Amino acid sequence: QPDAMVDLTILPISEVVSSYYLRLRVEDRPGVLADVTRILADDGISIVAMIQREPGEGEEQTDIIMLTHKTVERNIDTAIAGIEALPAVKGRIIRLRLEELL
Numbered sequence: 001q002p003d004a005m006v007d008l009t010i011l012p013i014s015e016v017v018s019s020y021y022l023r024l025r026v027e028d029r030p031g032v033l034a035d036v037t038r039i040l041a042d043d044g045i046s047i048v049a050m051i052q053r054e055p056g057e058g059e060e061q062t063d064i065i066m067l068t069h070k071t072v073e074r075n076i077d078t079a080i081a082g083i084e085a086l087p088a089v090k091g092r093i094i095r096l097r098l099e100e101l102l
Helices: 034-043 075-083
Strands: 017-025 048-050 061-070 094-098
Touching: 017 034, 017 075, 034 048, 034 061, 034 075
Parallel strands: none
Antiparallel strands: 017 061, 017 094, 048 061
């Protein structure tokens, strides 16, 4: 019904609230995970689940995969920038927004 339509404000992407899948390649050494999770905590981001496998024989790097609780996009942007600046993080972080489909 055309008369029932209303204009909606478009939310800036920085204000979108979502959960996230993060995958990062890191040096396999003590303290790296602590550095990563400290940055997430400082930006108010909680972790739902995480996995870090032992690297293959002769490898010195591994992947960390995390799922976060819902957070504002600008917070995850800030956290990713901080994490990518860590010397132990190799390359860019893969980030996917997660949506709940009911």
